[in-house]
Amino acid sequence: MQSSSLMEFQEILLPTIETALKASFEVHDFSSSAALKEMLAYHMGWSKNEDSAGHGKRLRPLITLLCTGAFDAPIENALPAAVAIEFLHNFTLIHDDIQDKSPRRHGRPTLWTQWGVAQAINAGDALFSVAQLTMLELVKTTDEAIANQGVRQLNQVCLRLTQGQHLDIAFESESEVDTQAYLTMIAGKTGALIALSATMGGLVAYQAQDRLALLSKFGKNLGLAFQIQDDILGIWGDSNTIGKSTASDIITHKKTLPILFGLQRCPEFQQEWQNEDPSPEQILHMAEILSKCGAQAYTRTQVEIYTKQAFDALDRVYSHKNAYTEALFDLTESLLNRDF
Helix, strand or coil, X not given: CCCHHHHHHHHHHHHHHHHHHHHHHHCCCCCCCHHHHXXXXXXXXXXXXXXXXXXXXXXXXXXXXXXXXXXXXXXXXXXXXXXXXXXXXXXXXXXXXXXXXXXXXXXXXXXXXXXXXXXXXXXXXXXXXXXXXXXXXXXXXXXXXXXXXXXXXXXXXXHHHHHHHHHHHHXXXXXXXXXXXHHHHHHXXXXXXXXXXXXXXXXXXXXXXXXXXXXXXXXXHHHHHHHHHHHHHHHHCCHHHHCCCCCHHHHCCCCXXXXXXXXXXXXXXXXXXXXXXXXXXXXXXXXXXXXXXXXXXHHHHHHHHHHHHHHHHHHHHXXXXXXXXXXXXXXXXXXXXXXX
16 A cells, blocks of 8 residues: 555656656657657657556656655756666666567567567667766766766666676576576666666765665665565466466466475476476466475565565665655555565
8 A cells, every 4th residue: 555645756756757758868869760769759658658558667767766855855856867767777678578579568569579679679779878878967967976976887787787687598598597596687687777776866865875885775675575576476466466367477487486496396396397388277286386385485585585674774774754755665665565
């Protein structure tokens, strides 16, 4: 359940983020490549889905703005960073969809299915460049040192993202993947960008290094808990709630944390996993096997561990509380207590 404070901030900040995204995008000259601009606008959800059905929740820029406001700093100063992070996130989504051969995202055909792989790769590269240039706009709202640091951190995180994606792709062909390697992978793919979102909120508020480190720790642990909870939803989630088939990760043979637990510790599940085209009944049976062997309980425990670490870091960095802090805590709680 979202608090009234969080809902009020979302009603204000999400339109602000969307306006800033569009304004930052329009700054760039696409006069010689109108088709490329159309592709990017489609992916960002601006062409046929102005009701926001065509794009994600803008979670990362929202975290950036809330973290800045929680230090009693003007959130307008953080907008270039928030927008740059969202562009970078969408660059990764375009390339991930190609690499994963995903046909749909946010209820619509993915970019590569509409314009082809080659053009989609190029569009992703363009969005990466837009993210870089947008982060440099911090020089107008903060100063040159903050802008340079923002760009440096953006690129460091991008390297982490590609390392995480490399592991994710490699796991598909590896017969054995240990849980620590999996945690390293999601720390790169999910944790690193959320950590950057939180850290940039403090950086533009001119916070000391120790507080920036705590914000990074908060974001990393939030990302880990969020992804591991998705792993639970991908097997035992309510299909009406999560918008995809129950046990979808078993159907697609995706090596998530509970599945890795089962492959390592449950011989019966190991045997069932060899079936590459299980029936609906077999899929449900495999989910039951995982529950009985302790995979669900283990994965829930991991969510609790990383959730606690995220909240502990947040408590330490914000000794002074204001309305933004309350909304940030509520957002974190809502993300980590989604319905199963």
